[in-house]
Amino acid sequence: MYNENLGTPISWIVRITRNKSIDKLRSKSFKLRENECDIERFYHLSSEQTYENPESVLTLNNVRHEIKTAINKLTEIQKELLEFAYFRGYSQSELAEHFEMPLGTVKTCIRTAMMKLRNKLKHLIN
Numbered sequence: 001m002y003n004e005n006l007g008t009p010i011s012w013i014v015r016i017t018r019n020k021s022i023d024k025l026r027s028k029s030f031k032l033r034e035n036e037c038d039i040e041r042f043y044h045l046s047s048e049q050t051y052e053n054p055e056s057v058l059t060l061n062n063v064r065h066e067i068k069t070a071i072n073k074l075t076e077i078q079k080e081l082l083e084f085a086y087f088r089g090y091s092q093s094e095l096a097e098h099f100e101m102p103l104g105t106v107k108t109c110i111r112t113a114m115m116k117l118r119n120k121l122k123h124l125i126n
Contacts, residue, residue, distance in 0.1 A: 067121065075109075078112065079113075081110050082113050092110070
């Protein structure tokens with residue numbers, strides 16, 4: 001239930017949406033889907049698609065290159081943690097157990113990776 005002492009209505013709606021999304025990602029049905037997720041296919045970074053407008057092809061290729069470059073600047077463990085967390089639906093606790101790392105290290109690695117990506121790609125978001 002909404003409690004005005006805890007924030008604005010919009011922040012309440014965002015929090016509910018976020019929590020429902022996390023619940024879905026952590027659900028067994030989501031995890032039982034295909035175990036392997038090709039990050040390039042997920043974001044359509046491969047060059048299989050064709051577009052009729054040459055300018056959109058050029059723009060898309062530039063964006064793809066920037067995203068790939070930013071991802072390649074991450075460490076291998078950062079790439080793996082992001083893939084498992086965001087594309088395979090693992091919680092940070094599950095990641096700590098799977099990778100045999102302290103939970104704090106997992107959190108720090110993911111946060112650092114996200115900050116690196118945000119800094120490298122912020123011009124694409126605006």
